[in-house]
Amino acid sequence: MVKALAFLSTRMRKPFYMRIFDSHCHLDDKSYDQDRKAVLRRARDTRVQGFMVVGINLPTARRAIEIAETNDGVYAAVGVHPHDAAQCSDDVLKALADLAGNDKVRAWGEIGLDFNRMYSPRDVQEKWFERQLALAAERGLPLIFHERDSAGRFLEMLQAARLPSLQGVVHCFSGNRREMEAYLDLGLHIGITGIVTMKQRGRELRALVPDIPEDRLLVETDAPYLTPAPERNRARRNEPAFVKSVLLKVAEIRDTPPEAMADITWRNTCRLFGVTDS
Helix, strand or coil, X not given: CHHHHHHXXXXXXXXXXXXXXXXXXXXXXXXXXXXXXXXXXXXXXXXXXXXXXXXCCHHHXXXXXXXXXXCCCEEEEECCCHHHHHHXXXXXXXXXXXXXXXXXXXXXXXXXEECCCCCCCHHHHHHHHHHHHHHHHHXXXXXXXXXXXXXXXXXXXXXXXXXXXXXXXECCCCCCHXXXXXXXXXXXXXXECHHHHCCCCCHHHHHHHHHCCHHHEEECCCECCCCCHHHHCCCXXXXXXXXXXXXXXXXXXXXXXXXXXHHHHHHHHHHHXXXXXX
16 A cells, blocks of 8 residues: 555656566567567557567577567567577577677577476587577676576576676566575566466465565566466467556556556666666
């Protein structure tokens, strides 16, 4: 209640316009090929004004940049996902490093470790994860991380890398309190997806959301995946417009007005990715 009253008092002093930033989506996905413009229009109609389109390999990184270059408020990330690590090479990383010079590229990712489905062997994932950490540091880019079932190896590698300045986000966080605190201790942000809206799957996550520092919190869709609960009955494909449902649930859990939560996550995302907060 105190937060709500304080925000309302501030709002009475100056006009306020809600802006939402979807900090992680895959608008390059082929499921959007027939209606990408309509998807962006629907997102803007729900106050989504910022989009980070995240590559998972060289072809998707190129498509992400193309989308970003032709749409206002859209930015791109380049990198090789752990699922695609088996197809990575020195030539691929060189091409990605060249793409990273584009002004629309504001992050390196999505990179990390995934020992759940094992689409790429563990040692291969680790090799290219380590190499990409170094490349991102050379380019001065924040990182977008993917971690699943690495049993502590992801954290171990981050800590061993001893990067002079580690900035990034653990996207689609669904870990435990110990893991969350370790990420926060490293200076990382926490990305919250539609999982937080799901009754059973999101139970533990909802318990952790209030303890994420205000300045480390991001909201995202991971579209076309992880459609939030409010939309799941009518839409199988997730899209950036649905990030508003994630925002509303996070605001409810943290007892914060939605407009204030939108402003907090907008500013956090802009700051992390070096986007002008206009």
